[in-house]
Amino acid sequence: xxNDIAASRIRRAQQxxxxxxxxxxxxALGVVGLLVVVPVxxxxxxxxxxxxxxxxxxxxxxxxxxxxxxxTLTVAPIALAANIVFGVAAAWAVARFDFPGRSLLxxxxxxxxxxxxxxxxxxxxxxxxxQGYLGPFLRADGYSAMPxxxxxxxxxxxxxxxxxxxxxxxxSWPFALAGGALVFAVAFxxxxxxxxxxxxxxxxxxxxxxxxxxxxxxxxxxxxARELIPIMEAVGPDEELxxxxxxxxxxxxxxxxxxxxxxxxxxxxxxxxxARAMGEFGAVYVVSGHIAGETDTMPLRIEKLFQEYNxxxxxAVASLLTLLAxxxxxxxxxxxxxxPSLARSRAPKMEPPNL
Amino acid sequence: MASVNxxxxxxxxxxxxxxxxxxxxxxxxxxxxCFLKASSLSAEELxxxxxxxxxxxxxxLTFGAAFVAAVANAVLGLLLAWVLVxxxxxxxxxxxxxIDLPLALPTAVAGLVYSALYVKKGWLGQxxxxxxxxxxxxxxxxxxxxxxxxxxxxxxxxxxxxxxxDPESEEASASLGATRWQTFRSVILPTLRPAxxxxxxxxxxxxxxxxxxxVFISGNMPYKTEIAPILIVARLEEFAYGEATAIAVVLLLxxxxxxxxxxxxxxxxxxxxx
Numbered sequence: 001x002x003n004d005i006a007a008s009r010i011r012r013a014q015q016x017x018x019x020x021x022x023x024x025x026x027x028a029l030g031v032v033g034l035l036v037v038v039p040v041x042x043x044x045x046x047x048x049x050x051x052x053x054x055x056x057x058x059x060x061x062x063x064x065x066x067x068x069x070x071x072t073l074t075v076a077p078i079a080l081a082a083n084i085v086f087g088v089a090a091a092w093a094v095a096r097f098d099f100p101g102r103s104l105l106x107x108x109x110x111x112x113x114x115x116x117x118x119x120x121x122x123x124x125x126x127x128x129x130x131q132g133y134l135g136p137f138l139r140a141d142g143y144s145a146m147p148x149x150x151x152x153x154x155x156x157x158x159x160x161x162x163x164x165x166x167x168x169x170x171x172s173w174p175f176a177l178a179g180g181a182l183v184f185a186v187a188f189x190x191x192x193x194x195x196x197x198x199x200x201x202x203x204x205x206x207x208x209x210x211x212x213x214x215x216x217x218x219x220x221x222x223x224x225a226r227e228l229i230p231i232m233e234a235v236g237p238d239e240e241l242x243x244x245x246x247x248x249x250x251x252x253x254x255x256x257x258x259x260x261x262x263x264x265x266x267x268x269x270x271x272x273x274x275a276r277a278m279g280e281f282g283a284v285y286v287v288s289g290h291i292a293g294e295t296d297t298m299p300l301r302i303e304k305l306f307q308e309y310n311x312x313x314x315x316a317v318a319s320l321l322t323l324l325a326x327x328x329x330x331x332x333x334x335x336x337x338x339x340p341s342l343a344r345s346r347a348p349k350m351e352p353p354n355l
Numbered sequence: 356m357a358s359v360n361x362x363x364x365x366x367x368x369x370x371x372x373x374x375x376x377x378x379x380x381x382x383x384x385x386x387x388x389c390f391l392k393a394s395s396l397s398a399e400e401l402x403x404x405x406x407x408x409x410x411x412x413x414x415x416l417t418f419g420a421a422f423v424a425a426v427a428n429a430v431l432g433l434l435l436a437w438v439l440v441x442x443x444x445x446x447x448x449x450x451x452x453x454i455d456l457p458l459a460l461p462t463a464v465a466g467l468v469y470s471a472l473y474v475k476k477g478w479l480g481q482x483x484x485x486x487x488x489x490x491x492x493x494x495x496x497x498x499x500x501x502x503x504x505x506x507x508x509x510x511x512x513x514x515x516x517x518x519x520x521d522p523e524s525e526e527a528s529a530s531l532g533a534t535r536w537q538t539f540r541s542v543i544l545p546t547l548r549p550a551x552x553x554x555x556x557x558x559x560x561x562x563x564x565x566x567x568x569x570v571f572i573s574g575n576m577p578y579k580t581e582i583a584p585i586l587i588v589a590r591l592e593e594f595a596y597g598e599a600t601a602i603a604v605v606l607l608l609x610x611x612x613x614x615x616x617x618x619x620x621x622x623x624x625x626x627x628x629x
Contacts, residue, residue, distance in 0.1 A: 014441070014525050016535060021442055028438040029450065031431055034479075035503050036453050039468040040460075042478055046471060086377045089370040097367045108378055114610045116564035118584035119603045122591065123385030126392050131596055133388060163369055218381050241363055250365035272458070279461025281567030286588060299463035299567065306467055306571065315471075318464040325459035332459075333452045 047319035058316035064293040068301035076277040079216040087224025095232035120218050121286025128206040142203025147191040155184035164251045207289030215283035220276045227269030235261045264339040275328040393604040404598035417583040421562030424501030428558040432509025440517045457506050466571030492574035500568040505558030512554035
């Protein structure tokens with residue numbers, strides 16, 4: 001009884017006068033309406049200004065627009081896949097181990113939040129551009145680097161798989177290194193022997209798809225890692241320690257203990273990362289070179305159509321990206337209901353790094 | 356805890372090795388290239404690129420617009436967080452989700468639709484332009500899109516603190532005869548201050564780097580509506596890589612300095628609370 005009275009007194013103390021409540025709520029709804037709802041509605045109204053057939057024609061009739069959709073669907077998944085692998089590896093290292101330079105590493109992971117995307121794009125221009133550090137080499141004989149690159153990737157893959165499955169119980173590292181070296185040599189020889197790569201031809205990275213992927217990956221790499229680190233830290237290492245002490249291999253522990261524990265966070269990070277990757281503009285703008293039908297992603301296509309005063313076309317492409325954003329929000333809300341800890345962790349995830 | 360894990364849990368060498376490799380390739384080498392390029396310029400070249408009238412106007416606009424937008428975001432964000440935490444109204448969950456839209460909506464789309472809304476024939480421009488309020492192709496337009504882009508940050512930093520606020524301190528304040536406004540100013544606001552500063556700083560940092568939305572709405576007129584990232588792109592399109600890099604390095608250094616300052620500020624305000 002006395003508890004009820006105390007509770008109601010607290011409630012009364014937290015209660016604002018009705019006119020304040022209604023006034024603030026109306027103002028807040030007005031702000032969200034003006035800043036968020038009106039623009040979203042406007043996108044679809046403008047996209048369908050010429051009716052549904054006009055909308056469809058704007059989307060599918062223009063080969064450059066079609067290509068931009070295809071290009072975005074190529075670039076974003078590749079950058080996303082790279083960032084997922086990075087995010088899981090970085091989160092495992094940062095959340096489970098202590099090592100010198102750990103806080104510096106965390107600060108580095110946050111870096112893209114502080115760097116303007118245009119500056120990020122510029123960095124890649126300075127490396128791969130014609131006047132850049134690698135530019136002259138890439139132009140003269142860029143493909144000569146490919147055998148080394150491909151062989152290195154193959155060797156690294158074999159070494160990593162070896163270390164994950166550990167077919168030999170002892171001395172895994174020497175075996176992995178030797179195996180990697182062997183694979184490197186074989187792959188290199190095969191590529192030279194069958195002349196897989198053209199000679200003395202320029203390899204395009206800047207103003208081509210690889211540059212777009214690099215720039216997108218740079219801007220979006222924190223998302224998965226930043227989502228996973230707090231979750232892994234919150235879960236703690238006990239279950240993994242138990243699995244290992246019961247004789248599980250690293251690979252078994254990862255798939256049966258770690259992944260189930262972090263799966264919602266992983267999905268959450270992937271969804272956010274994907275939205276950002278598909279919508280990235282600044283960094284991609286600088287490295288793309290704006291070759292219509294070749295290096296224009298969807299956001300760049302929007303800009304080009306806008307510059308050409310083709311507003312219905314521009315809004316048609318924009319409506320697709322807006323749909324993606326709405327889908328992202330719905331998926332995000334669903335996930336937060338699925339795993340309430342995600343909603344809790346959303347606030348500090350963009351915290352500035354500890355310097 | 357951590358030192359035990361290293362001996363028992365597998366994968367430190369593999370995961371750390373890969374992380375460092377990926378970060379060096381994607382981040383360290385490009386940043387090094389940027390500074391290397393800037394250091395290859397002579398002092399006069401560097402100064403000539405960084406300190407022109409046009410560049411100064413661009414810095415001033417970049418940081419000024421980001422600051423004004425971040426202040427607006429601090430006020431609006433506090434208000435939105437307050438309403439979302441304290442009041443009940445139909446559709447609250449949807450409004451709460453909509454706050455995150457600026458994080459999910461590509462900035463190019465935001466810029467496109469904002470410029471279309473505020474031009475003379477636009478939905479909002481038809482009322483505002485006759486009043487003399489130019490929302491598109493003006494500095495006001497830049498501030499508007501930066502407010503949109505930074506909207507989630509303050510709300511999302513203040514919201515959890517407000518949810519966890521101890522109701523008894525408010526009751527104590529009320530029972531001591533404080534008015535609601537006095538309670539808000541001297542009990543609630545001080546508790547929220549660190550979160551507000553963090554949210555403000557995040558919105559500010561986001562605004563300084565923003566490019567995609569501004570390029571649509573600003574009209575990009577040198578000296579008037581040209582922000583620093585747009586100036587960098589303009590220099591690049593003239594193939595003046597050195598000048599572009601010099602301006603980029605200025606922007607990078609200021610961003611780093613800002614991050615450190617924000618961090619100090621946060622720690623200071625946290626210490627002050629305790």
